[in-house]
Amino acid sequence: MSVDDRIREGLIMTEQHLRTPDTATAFEDVTRAGDRRTTRRRMAFAGAAAAAAAVVAAAVVAIVVALSTDDPTSSPTPSNPPASAPTAQAEAPLSPIEGTWRSDPVTFEAMAATLRDNGLQASVPALRAELGDFGRTRVTVTLVDGDETVAVGGDVASTSAYTLGAGTVTLDNATGWTGTTVLQDQMGVGMRLNFILITAPEGATKGLADEALVRALYTTATFTKVDQ
Amino acid sequence: MDDTVAGRIMDDVVIGPRAAHDAAREEFRGVFAAVYPRVVRTVYFIVHDEPVAEEIAQDAFVELYRGWSKIRNYERPDLWVRRVAIRKAQREVSKSVRRIGLERAVAQPDRVDDTATLPDPELMAAIRSLPAQQRAVLVLFYLEDLPMAEVADLVGCSASTGFVHLHRARSRLAELLSEEVDGNVR
Numbered sequence: 001m002s003v004d005d006r007i008r009e010g011l012i013m014t015e016q017h018l019r020t021p022d023t024a025t026a027f028e029d030v031t032r033a034g035d036r037r038t039t040r041r042r043m044a045f046a047g048a049a050a051a052a053a054a055v056v057a058a059a060v061v062a063i064v065v066a067l068s069t070d071d072p073t074s075s076p077t078p079s080n081p082p083a084s085a086p087t088a089q090a091e092a093p094l095s096p097i098e099g100t101w102r103s104d105p106v107t108f109e110a111m112a113a114t115l116r117d118n119g120l121q122a123s124v125p126a127l128r129a130e131l132g133d134f135g136r137t138r139v140t141v142t143l144v145d146g147d148e149t150v151a152v153g154g155d156v157a158s159t160s161a162y163t164l165g166a167g168t169v170t171l172d173n174a175t176g177w178t179g180t181t182v183l184q185d186q187m188g189v190g191m192r193l194n195f196i197l198i199t200a201p202e203g204a205t206k207g208l209a210d211e212a213l214v215r216a217l218y219t220t221a222t223f224t225k226v227d228q
Numbered sequence: 229m230d231d232t233v234a235g236r237i238m239d240d241v242v243i244g245p246r247a248a249h250d251a252a253r254e255e256f257r258g259v260f261a262a263v264y265p266r267v268v269r270t271v272y273f274i275v276h277d278e279p280v281a282e283e284i285a286q287d288a289f290v291e292l293y294r295g296w297s298k299i300r301n302y303e304r305p306d307l308w309v310r311r312v313a314i315r316k317a318q319r320e321v322s323k324s325v326r327r328i329g330l331e332r333a334v335a336q337p338d339r340v341d342d343t344a345t346l347p348d349p350e351l352m353a354a355i356r357s358l359p360a361q362q363r364a365v366l367v368l369f370y371l372e373d374l375p376m377a378e379v380a381d382l383v384g385c386s387a388s389t390g391f392v393h394l395h396r397a398r399s400r401l402a403e404l405l406s407e408e409v410d411g412n413v414r
Contacts, residue, residue, distance in 0.1 A: 001407060001408070002407065002408050002409070002410070003398055003401055003402040003405065003407040003408060003409045004370070004398070004409075006348075006351060006401075006405060006407050007351065007366065007370050007398075007401060008370045008371070009348075010347070010348035010351035010352070011273065011351075011367060011370055011371040012371065013347035013348060014273075014346050014347055014348065014351075014352060015269055015371065016347075017346055017347055018269065018272060018278065019278065020265065021264065021265050021268045021282055021285075023260070023261055023264050023265060026260075026264060026282065026285075026286055026289075027257060027260050027261070027264075029286060030260070030286050030289045030290050030293055031253070031256075031293060033286070033290045034290045034293035034294050129386075146294070147295060147298065159295075
């Protein structure tokens with residue numbers, strides 16, 4: 001018997017041997033978990049909004065975003081806990097970090113240079129295959145209602161879920177990496193969003209190492225809030 | 229204000245979004261029922277553990293549920309969730325390998341081989357010896373009969389890299405199972 005026939009037959013026989021998953025129960029579990037996370041997320045929005053409002057009142061103007069591994073224990077601990085917790089979760093106002101952020105003009109070559117500076121030059125061809133050699137454009141990061149989207153030009157390059165905490169934003173990318181954002185006091189530099197990669201994420205997106213994609217998209221340029 | 233009109237306005241505000249929510253939920257239920265069992269199967273052949281496979285599949289569907297308002301507009305929402313599940317499964321295997329390595333460094337536990345009750349335990353054991361990406365390529369290619377372009381998209385590599393994974397997996401399995409292997413995938 002050829003190895004191909006053995007593999008195919010073995011997989012089919014094994015599949016028939018496995019028990020059928022309980023789809024109805026699984027559906028209830030999934031929707032319940034999804035609804036629970038949404039509720040938690042709304043509560044986090046309210047908490048972060050209260051903390052961030054105080055920060056903005058004191059002319060805090062810079063945001064540093066730090067990406068870490070998926071190990072929650074390695075995430076930075078927020079240094080400024082919220083002064084008060086919200087008592088209601090209805091229609092929480094947007095946090096100042098939520099909305100649309102646009103980078104300074106950035107070129108593909110600048111992204112490639114970011115990779116080279118970080119020893120990731122081998123990922124440059126994969127980055128070009130993933131994003132295309134776009135010449136000069138802007139990267140847009142949108143943080144709305146728990147969904148974070150990164151677009152290069154008009155094309156979506158990456159999406160994540162995010163949650164707001166007390167002075168932090170945690171990104172949770174469905175294809176692998178997670179990250180944490182930390183609000184920092186930096187007087188007089190305007191409302192800027194700077195992404196800093198602390199720990200390399202694992203995994204890959206379409207053959208492109210996650211670390212390379214994340215560094216290229218987030219760390220090549222700084223971002224300015226488009227909507228207030 | 230006319231009470232009737234006010235009542236209609238309230239209905240628009242309150243019932244309109246709920247009806248849309250219910251419709252989206254029913255749509256999600258349809259996709260779930262059609263895709264979930266297949267996702268569990270695929271993930272099983274990567275992680276080789278039924279409870280873990282169901283847990284990973286459900287995690288992926290929770291992500292789909294949370295992003296449903298956006299992902300439902302995609303051409304193939306089912307591919308999105310399969311891709312997420314497969315990537316999660318691959319990461320789970322990588323973590324397990326590291327975990328087992330650490331356990332072995334401390335002590336040699338008595339491990340139960342739960343492949344023994346399966347129809348071809350030798351094959352399953354051989355597949356478990358493969359790296360996660362090779363397992364994923366193998367099951368998508370042989371069991372699900374997907375073209376390599378789609379396999380590669382789901383696994384997260386290029387098609388040429390997918391063929392490399394497939395070639396290495398076949399060679400390794402042929403060696404372990406003492407089966408014939410030639411240059412052409414069949």
